[in-house]
Amino acid sequence: MSVNLASTVIKPLHREGPKFIAIFAIVTIALFFVSEVLGWIGVGLTVWCYYFFRDPARVTPAREGLMVSPADGIVSQVAPAQAPPELELGDAPLMRVSVFMSVFDCHVNRAAVGGTVVRAVYRPGRFFNAALDKASDDNERNGIVVHLEDGRRVGIVQIAGLVARRILCDVREGQRLATGERFGMIRFGSRLDVYLPDGVSPLVCEGQKMVAGETVIADLLASEPPRAGEIR
Incomplete structure (x- = not known):
């Protein structure tokens, strides 16, 4: 290229x-x-x-099993958390990777993994700073659940931020998504949460810079432990 x-x-x-x-x-x-x-x-x-509002093309890794970041921005949290109840992912905590988008990041959202959308649910809410942990519970959000070919499910949640007032989601239940495919955007500052399947370790660390559709955040086929990082 x-x-x-x-x-x-x-x-x-x-x-x-x-x-x-x-x-x-x-x-x-x-x-x-x-x-x-x-x-x-x-x-x-x-x-x-x-x-x-830029929407540049991205080069998505094509190897089977790789999950990519759904958003540009900074990893604000990597920790177990209970998925929003409307996603119907169960009550047990799942590893969550949160990516915070500032108003200077590209805000087009991309599918973290390929599969069939089995849940697409919008929930109105408040507009706390998206970097805060309580934003996952209280803020306006839109969640989708992607059903993988092996039967596992991945939750992806768009969360409105302090100045965001509009979440756009272009997919519907039953629609097929490819890894890295565009599925929506959030206007003016926000966050994306990805709930990994049970037993899948994140391959990113808090503070890392993410590129939507390109940066690998997890490998569904790997068994390695979570990665540690340090500022250098």
Whole structure:
């Protein structure tokens, strides 16, 4: 794949992007009539809006069993937790990998693993900071459960953040997803939780930078213990 300067600056947009960019651009023009300084601030915010809605192609590892990050961002937590009851994954704690997306990350969400969507449930809620642990229980969220060919299930939960007000999920129950396939987005700061099947160890550590659709977070076919990491 050839890389040129234009491709590093100009990115494809999610379908939600153009209308918001247009709004930012119109406000920016109005600001120039008020103050040149405010106008240039508006230009900066319009550029930020463009990059917020970017939807670049990703290279997903194709080996069987690999699970990838569903979101760009930072791993905020790796710990056992009970899955939301609406996912019907049982009462026993499952290993959860949480990825926090700041307002500077790409917010297009991708399937952590391939399979059939057997649950797709939206639940309204509050808008605490998505980095907080209580966000998993109290915030607005949308969860899907992916049924794997070997019978195991994986839960993926989109969680609205402090300034997020809209969760988009493009899949329905019965739909087939491929690993790394786009399935939705969250506008303006949020978090993704992945509930791993029982016995599957995470291969990422808290603080790691994730790339949606590319960074491997677990291997369904491996038996190695969870990985440790250190800042260097």
